[in-house]
Amino acid sequence: GAGVSQSPSNKVTEKGKDVELRCDPISGHTALYWYRQSLGQGLEFLIYFQGNSAPDKSGLPSDRFSAERTGGSVSTLTIQRTQQEDSAVYLCASSLLAGVAKNIQYFGAGTRLSVL
C-alpha cells in the first residue's frame, strides 16, 4: 500500500482479555517499529524489527506484551491479560533502513485501545 496500514483503528476490550494489533508497513521498508502514546503523552518506544534480525524488545513494558513479524512484512503486537493502564494509542512506523541517523520513520494511523 501507499502508507503504513494498521488495524483495527479502534479496539475496546475487557480487562483480562488478550488483544492483537496488526501493522502492514510500506512496501520495501525493512524496519518496523511499535510505539505507544498514552493520553497527552509523547510516544514511547516498544519494539523494533529489522529484516530477519532478532527484534529489539527493550521497550516492552511487561512480559504481557509480545510482537512478531512474519515474512519480514506484516507485524502483530499482542497484549495478553490486558489491564486498564494498557489503554493508549498504539502506533506502528516503518522505515527504509535502520541504524542510520538520517533514517525517516513513517507512521500509521494507529490503533486506539480502550480497556474497560
Added chain:
Amino acid sequence: QKEVEQNSGPLSVPEGAIASLNCTYSDRGSQSFFWYRQYSGKSPELIMSIYSNGDKEDGRFTAQLNKASQYVSLLIRDSQPSDSATYLCAVPSSSARQLTFGSGTQLTVLP
C-alpha cells in the same frame, strides 16, 4: 533529566504571527533531529529534519539547530489556524534505531 524535552504549552499565537517551538536534548552525540506534527486524533507526520548546525528552511517552516547548546527549534512564519496541532521533537537513539520523542508542544493559532 529526560532525553528530549519540550515546553508542553499550550502555546497560542495570533494568525500571521511567528510561532517558536523549542526542544533540548541530552545526548551530545546526536546527529539527526526531526519535527513531527500531530493533529488531534491523527498520527505523527514528518514536517522537518535537520542534521547540521544552522538553519534549514522549507516554505513557512524553519528548523534551527545548535549542537553546542543542544537545542533544536522550529519556527512557523505566517501562522495559520491549520497549523494548530501538537509538534513533536524526535531524536534517534544512540543506536539510530528507534526515535526518542519529546512530550510535544500544543500550538493553537487564533484566527
